[in-house]
Amino acid sequence: MLVKALVTAAATASLVTAQELMRFGCAQLTVDRVDPLVEPGNMPSAHMHQIIGGNSFNASMEPSNVDPPTDSTCTSCTYSEDFSNYWTASVYFKARNGTFKRVPQYTNLGLGTKAGMTIYYIRGYQQSAKVTAFPKGFRMLVGDSTNRAANKVPKAESLRWGALHGLRHSWLPEAALRRRLAGDGDLPLVLGRQEHGLPDHKSHIAYPNGAFEMGSACPSTHPVKIPQVMYEIIFDTRQFNNKAEWPADGSQPFYWSFGDNTGYGIHGDYLFGWKDNALQKAMDGHCANDRCAPLKRQTEAQANACLKSQSFKESIGDDQWLKELPGMAM
Ligand SMILES: *[C@@H]1O[C@H](CO)[C@@H](O)[C@H](O)[C@H]1NC(C)=O
Numbered sequence: 182m183l184v185k186a187l188v189t190a191a192a193t194a195s196l197v198t199a200q201e202l203m204r205f206g207c208a209q210l211t212v213d214r215v216d217p218l219v220e221p222g223n224m225p226s227a228h229m230h231q232i233i234g235g236n237s238f239n240a241s242m243e244p245s246n247v248d249p250p251t252d253s254t255c256t257s258c259t260y261s262e263d264f265s266n267y268w269t270a271s272v273y274f275k276a277r278n279g280t281f282k283r284v285p286q287y288t289n290l291g292l293g294t295k296a297g298m299t300i301y302y303i304r305g306y307q308q309s310a311k312v313t314a315f316p317k318g319f320r321m322l323v324g325d326s327t328n329r330a331a332n333k334v335p336k337a338e339s340l341r342w343g344a345l346h347g348l349r350h351s352w353l354p355e356a357a358l359r360r361r362l363a364g365d366g367d368l369p370l371v372l373g374r375q376e377h378g379l380p381d382h383k384s385h386i387a388y389p390n391g392a393f394e395m396g397s398a399c400p401s402t403h404p405v406k407i408p409q410v411m412y413e414i415i416f417d418t419r420q421f422n423n424k425a426e427w428p429a430d431g432s433q434p435f436y437w438s439f440g441d442n443t444g445y446g447i448h449g450d451y452l453f454g455w456k457d458n459a460l461q462k463a464m465d466g467h468c469a470n471d472r473c474a475p476l477k478r479q480t481e482a483q484a485n486a487c488l489k490s491q492s493f494k495e496s497i498g499d500d501q502w503l504k505e506l507p508g509m510a511m
């Protein structure tokens with residue numbers, strides 16, 4: 182899957198038509214210490230995650246015991262046949278006194294889903310390209326929570342941070358957990374892309390030999406062209422703009438929930454769960470944006486209403502300051 186860079190609002194709109202990219206909102210399903218890919222069965226998982234998609238999500242789900250379209254009773258995505266799960270670590274703000282609060286996500290421009298993420302499925306510029314939807318049970322993972330150096334981030338352009346300067350508000354560049362790429366000062370966004378899943382959930386997927394969007398060839402070891410999946414997550418850091426609350430030593434105050442304030446441990450997880458052949462129809466039908474004839478859609482209010490209660494009960498740090506990141510006690 183991928184989580185990829187964004188652009189300004191205007192640029193996003195033109196990309197949408199140029200690339201035939203499906204772009205749709207998925208509201209927050211839950212924030213929980215659960216990770217069926219990296220730590221199947223572990224409850225709680227080592228660090229906090231933010232999860233969207235079908236409500237069959239749980240710690241021990243495997244292709245053999247859970248079929249998201251069958252086992253879910255709702256999805257937090259507006260494409261109502263998408264019961265996939267998409268998740269990443271959460272982000273926290275560390276205050277001067279050493280306590281943490283979770284950074285909420287912000288609803289993307291033009292979408293009505295609450296918090297959560299904006300999901301893109303991209304087939305690329307080539308009209309004639311055959312893009313094969315993921316098979317049932319498919320999973321993938323990109324990035325590595327133990328990375329702390331830029332040169333260890335896979336495909337640097339695939340996982341990235343940016344700072345928004347004006348989606349609807351004026352965002353301070355320093356107010357985003359960031360590793361700003363030279364020259365991207367006016368680009369909004371966050372993200373990364375991942376194309377990946379087997380025991381390591383990575384080696385069954387490979388990056389093309391060049392830009393995916395331009396139709397670059399797949400490596401001979403991985404000849405089937407699959408959709409590029411991108412997660413766009415906008416963290417709303419505005420409540421943490423007061424520098425007097427930032428760490429006194431000048432360190433970067435935003436942390437991934439696994440204790441990383443370099444940002445390089447960025448990673449994302451994907452568990453395919455589209456109903457029947459809906460995703461294939463979307464690829465073949467050159468679907469764009471969040472309304473597309475072959476696909477069923479629910480209202481934003483219905484997507485927002487799909488919530489899953491926390492499996493591991495603890496404070497996630499929304500209403501109170503936490504002494505340590507959940508699960509990260511030293
Ligand atoms: C997850 O869902 C599967 C399938 O419904 C079930 O067998 C399993 O017990 C569930 N695990 C948890 C931790 O809820």
Ligand SMILES: *[C@@H]1O[C@H](CO)[C@@H](O)[C@H](O)[C@H]1NC(C)=O
Nearest residue numbers: 276277278279280425426502
């Ligand atoms: C820690 O800092 C936060 C942010 O400034 C503040 O709201 C909170 O009350 C402080 N907690 C303690 C125990 O001092």
